[in-house]
Amino acid sequence: MAVRFPISRMLRWLCGALLLAGVLLGGVQADWDFSLISGRARALYGPLGEGQKRIDDWQHLLATQKQVSELEQLNVVNRFFNKQLRYVEDIDLWHQVDYWETPIEALWKGAGDCEDYAIAKYFSLRHLGVASEKLRITYVKALSLNRAHMVLTYYSSPDAMPLVLDSLIDTIKPASQRTDLLPVYSFNAEGLWLPGAKGNQKVGDTKRLSRWQDVLKKMQAEGFPVETTN
Numbered sequence: 023m024a025v026r027f028p029i030s031r032m033l034r035w036l037c038g039a040l041l042l043a044g045v046l047l048g049g050v051q052a053d054w055d056f057s058l059i060s061g062r063a064r065a066l067y068g069p070l071g072e073g074q075k076r077i078d079d080w081q082h083l084l085a086t087q088k089q090v091s092e093l094e095q096l097n098v099v100n101r102f103f104n105k106q107l108r109y110v111e112d113i114d115l116w117h118q119v120d121y122w123e124t125p126i127e128a129l130w131k132g133a134g135d136c137e138d139y140a141i142a143k144y145f146s147l148r149h150l151g152v153a154s155e156k157l158r159i160t161y162v163k164a165l166s167l168n169r170a171h172m173v174l175t176y177y178s179s180p181d182a183m184p185l186v187l188d189s190l191i192d193t194i195k196p197a198s199q200r201t202d203l204l205p206v207y208s209f210n211a212e213g214l215w216l217p218g219a220k221g222n223q224k225v226g227d228t229k230r231l232s233r234w235q236d237v238l239k240k241m242q243a244e245g246f247p248v249e250t251t252n
Contacts, residue, residue, distance in 0.1 A: 054081075054084070054149065054245075054246060054247075055245060056077070056078075056081040058245040059077070059126065059244055059245040059246065060074065060077060061245070062243060062244050062245040063077070063126050063130060063244055063245075066243060066244065067127075067130055070130055072132065073129055073130035073131065073132060076106050076129040076130075076132060077126065077129050077130070079102075079106070080102070080106075080125070080129060080146070083098060083099070083102055083146070084146065084149055084150065087099075087150055088150055088151060092152055092156075092176075092178075095147060095150050095152065096147070096176055096185065096187060096194055097194060099143050099146045099147055099150070099187070100143060100187040100188075100192065100194055101192055102146075103128075103139050103142050103143055103146075103189070104139070104189055104192050106129060106132065107128055107129075107132060107133055107134050107138070107139060107142075107189075108132060108133045109133070109134070109135060109136070109189065110131075110133040110134065110135065111135055112135055115131060115133055115134070115135075122137060122138070122141065123138040123141070123142075124141075124240050124241050124244060125141065125142040125145055125146070126244050127240070128141075128142050129142075136171050136172040136173070136189050137159075137172045139172075139174075139189035140159050140160075140172045140173060140174045140187075140189075141159070143174045143187055144157055144159055144174055147174075147176075152176075154210050154212065155177075155180070155210065155212055156176055156177050156178065157174065157175070157176055157177075157210055158174070158175045158177070158184070158208035158209060158210045158215065159172060159173075159174055159175075159208065159209055159210065160172065160173050160174070160175045160184075160186075160205060160207075160208035161205075161206045161207050161208065162203040162204055162205050162206055163203070163204040163206060164190070164202060164203060165201075165202050165203070165204055166202045170206075171190075171203070173186050173187060173188045173189070173203065174186075174187040175187070175197065175208060183196045183197055183198055184196070184197045185197070186200050186203065188200075188203075205217045208222070212224075213225075
């Protein structure tokens with residue numbers, strides 16, 4: 023992501039992020055038909071090449087990790103996407119300044135930037151049954167890199183110190199140990215939070231945000247059942 027924090031870009035990104043976070047991609051109610059999904063992906067993107075194996079491996083992960091503890095799910099999902107994807111800026115991968123990948127696009131390419139890792143991890147954990155209120159996609163500044171960054175955070179309870187799932191490192195650490203990350207805001211299906219002296223403060227919801235409907239349409243086109251929360 024860009025080194026600086028242009029306000030206009032942050033607002034565009036925020037609108038898309040809130041909409042995407044408010045979408046339950048199949049959730050825990052609907053199974054994902056990977057035969058259909060792979061077929062749709064080939065029709066949309068052409069031959070998947072090595073991406074097909076990455077998609078098959080993702081399907082296997084989701085099928086085998088539903089009965090393990092949430093902590094183990096976090097570790098397995100975090101390691102999976104950190105291993106399967108290499109970091110590539112949007113301008114180099116998609117020839118666009120800011121492009122949001124579906125998990126299928128990320129696995130097809132085998133690459134993405136920080137938001138693509140976080141998105142893929144978020145939907146994977148939701149599909150494995152982790153409650154939405156435990157997960158937040160969190161926009162931070164990576165102080166050591168002096169750049170904008172995005173991670174996925176997990177709260178075992180509303181007041182718990184969050185765990186950080188990061189594309190930069192495989193080890194999941196409490197946020198208190200990630201002093202290299204300065205939180206800017208976070209969001210999930212329930213709304214938007216800003217950091218503050220009294221703890222995170224909810225400052226908005228996800229209603230009437232439509233800028234990133236194209237992301238949802240891509241997911242639907244890929245064969246995922248999509249439900250949008252109101």
